[in-house]
Amino acid sequence: MSATPDEFRAAIVAAILSEHRCDAVYLDRVAVTEIVRGKTLWDGDVFVLGLIGHARAARCYAWMDPASGGEVRVVAILHENHIDSPRNAIRDWLVREFKRRALETMNPPAPDIG
Numbered sequence: 001m002s003a004t005p006d007e008f009r010a011a012i013v014a015a016i017l018s019e020h021r022c023d024a025v026y027l028d029r030v031a032v033t034e035i036v037r038g039k040t041l042w043d044g045d046v047f048v049l050g051l052i053g054h055a056r057a058a059r060c061y062a063w064m065d066p067a068s069g070g071e072v073r074v075v076a077i078l079h080e081n082h083i084d085s086p087r088n089a090i091r092d093w094l095v096r097e098f099k100r101r102a103l104e105t106m107n108p109p110a111p112d113i114g
Helices: 005-020 086-106
Strands: 023-036 039-052 059-065 073-078
Touching (some): 005 059, 023 086, 039 086, 059 086, 073 086
Antiparallel strands (some): 023 039, 039 059
């Protein structure tokens, strides 16, 4: 059973409260598709939220991470510096995910030999 849009919004607002220690208000939902060299790296909705009481940002962009191995993970990127749109938030996240995965491949965890 999939979550309703209201359930998605509630999960995202709760994650922002937990991660960024501020309240959030839903403003918009924007469809973003990011294609690089003919490969679709992202095709989904990005929620735009207004932040209440955050020290550095008045809004953020958030979405559900589809590659979490069954677990639903909310990604929330603050609107600051070069991250000024849902598309740029996705691009920034994709770059960070690529780097994180590359580092994991270069430095796999040591086996547990108990």
